Amino acid sequence: MFSGIVQGIAEVVSIKGSDNDKQISFTFPKDFALTNGDSISINGVCLTVVSIKKSIFTVDISGETNKITTFSHISIGDKVNIEPSLKLGDSISGHFLSGHVDGVVQIKSIESSGNSMVVSFNIPPELKPFITRKGSVGIDGVSLTVNSVNEECFNLNIIPYTKENTIIGNYSLSDLVNIEIDIIARYIEKQLVYKLDSLSHKKVIK
Template sequence: MFTGIIEGVGHLAARQPQGGDVRFTFATGSLPFEAVQLGESIAVNGVCLTVTAFDAGSFQADASTETLSLTTLGALPEGALLNLERAMRPTDRLGGHLVSGHVDGLGKVQSVHGDARAQRWRFAAPAAVLRYVAKKGSICVDGVSLTVNEVDEDGFEVALIPHTVANTAFAQTAVGAAVNLEIDLVARYVERLLGTRGAA
């Protein structure tokens, strides 16, 4: 599990095809990387990946064909900036919201506008994602926990403060870019619970 609070910004250093899958090498950049272990989970732009090898400044992870088709990872160019977060520990503060690292759909940056010192970002999103999005609720965009300011039938809007922009890959995310979206786990389980009660 993750919190959606980005710990560091790295970049895609290399990709190597592996029989239909891809082995990625990610430069860790500003991510605190002490005591990393083989097999631990790291969220890369909101996608939970398993560390298969590492050194002082990078780690490798494999992505299956399904992961490549359902997330933005398959289309990332080498050098692309990436939001990185190591899995949370039981003693960590939950500064964002509970994030699983399982992408629910792809969105698209529709517009970015200044709003005092903040920026208002609008994202287009599929209906299957938007049904779970609520005003003032949480959503994870490329691994970043954000609060929804507005939502309609076509997309949603959030406000990014200068600190968030400066310390995430949003600093180089352009209008038209695809993004990974993960809905709030609470919304998912509430719907499941209500559906089960209805069936009973």
């Protein structure tokens, strides 16, 4: 489990294997503590550290993870957001993120707003019920609040601190990013669907 408060930026230094079985290695900041077996959020994806050599750590990427995240087109030299998993007693400054990415969205526009910037993303049809104004969303592992939403897009306001301390400051038009919807919204939707299915089943029996 993660909070969506990025703790550092890492850089891709090696990519080995195929789309079905990939290993990626990253550099990481000196003050970022890691051990083998740790869970780590990389651009919002929960992965396991399988090896550490000096200032480089390596993770395995399964075919499924490669398919539904931006790891399918990651390149050497790319920068990524990283966050260690939460420990009991840690502060929750963002919102709970599981690291189970729901898909990929594309940047439709980037505009300046004072010292901040407003970034607009497309909304996949299957995620529309979960994205609402003032709701929470995870973008590349960053906990953010939805500024506004319409039928086609949702907008996020990015403050200067977030621009400077995450890879969001390097976003460009048409970039693809990982998205995770609010875990609470996901479970509420599941319960509502179950309840409606149950009521429909009872009506059929009667």
